[in-house]
Every structure is written in C-alpha cells, then in structure tokens.
Amino acid sequence: MDIDAWVWWLIGAVGLGIPLVLTAMPEFGMFAVGAVAAAVVAALGGGIVAQVLVFVIVSVALTAVVRVIAGRQRADRAPQHATGIDALKGRQAIVLERVTGGGGRIKLAGEIWSARSFDHGFSYEPGEQVDVVDIDGATAVVM
Known part of the structure; x- marks a missing residue:
C-alpha cells in the first residue's frame, strides 16, 4: 500500500x-x-x-x-499611567512644617508625608507649594 x-x-x-x-x-x-x-x-x-x-x-x-x-x-499592555509611588513624582504638595535638607512635613495627595528638600541649601516655609521630584523610602524629596 x-x-x-x-x-x-x-x-x-x-x-x-x-x-x-x-x-x-x-x-x-x-x-x-x-x-x-x-x-x-x-x-x-x-x-x-x-x-x-x-x-x-x-x-x-x-x-x-x-x-x-x-x-x-x-x-x-504596558502601563499607560504611573501608579503607586511613581504616580506621586511630579505632583505638587503644600508645606505644612518647614522643609529643609534635614526634614519637614508636606501634604501630598491628601496625606501628610515627611519631606526633605532636594537641595540641602534650600528651605520651604509652611503654606508654600512645592514639587515632588522623588520618593526616598517614606520621604518625599521636594523642590
């Protein structure tokens, strides 16, 4: 066959x-x-x-x-929008307690965050608006 x-x-x-x-x-x-x-x-x-x-x-x-x-x-399928900590970078925040290179407090996205200034020589007073440039652990780095 x-x-x-x-x-x-x-x-x-x-x-x-x-x-x-x-x-x-x-x-x-x-x-x-x-x-x-x-x-x-x-x-x-x-x-x-x-x-x-x-x-x-x-x-x-x-x-x-x-x-x-x-x-x-x-x-x-790649993320179109930043989420989590990445979503906070670039946002604006309000200084609650004086922010220096050593620390301070801000209100960011409705929450109170510890913060420090990006440039250690600068400080920001309560009521000022700052930009979040990075998140370092649980601390927002602002300028």
Whole structure:
C-alpha cells in the first residue's frame, strides 16, 4: 500500500500539533498549518520542491505575523499611567512644617508625608507649594 504525499503532510501536521498542545509553544501551531498547506499542494499534484517551499513559506510567514501581533499586544499592555509611588513624582504638595535638607512635613495627595528638600541649601516655609521630584523610602524629596 502506497501512501500519498498529502497524507504524510497531514500526519506531520498532527505530529506538530501534539507538542503545541503539550507545551503551549505557538511555533508548533505555525508549523502544523504549514504542513496542512503543503498537504494541499501535494493533493493538487505539486512536486516535492513545491510542497517543501509552501511548508517553509507558510510557516515562516505565520511565525513572523504572530510575532508582530504578540509584540503589539505586549506593548499595549504596558502601563499607560504611573501608579503607586511613581504616580506621586511630579505632583505638587503644600508645606505644612518647614522643609529643609534635614526634614519637614508636606501634604501630598491628601496625606501628610515627611519631606526633605532636594537641595540641602534650600528651605520651604509652611503654606508654600512645592514639587515632588522623588520618593526616598517614606520621604518625599521636594523642590
């Protein structure tokens, strides 16, 4: 019994689909689709060179397209807004107790924070508005 080439390509596609399911590596899925495309070429009477070329072209093209789409999805999931401590940097605060290079208190985002001036030579008096340039532990660094 002689098995046609298209049947071998389908067996190969199934063989490539098994590791796809077991390992969740999408590359195996791209190769399986390439093998199905090669099976179609074989069923239409294409030679072995055409079959292998279609397999390679379809597999590589699908891998490239999926990689681009996955890259866009990954970039879209990147945080659009700063959260936590990063969200406080750049905000304005009101000085509650004199702030020097050694310390002081500010009201930042509705909460009272310990603070120190960015430049140790500067001080800020109560009621002044300051900008938060960094958060150092539980201390806001202001200027």
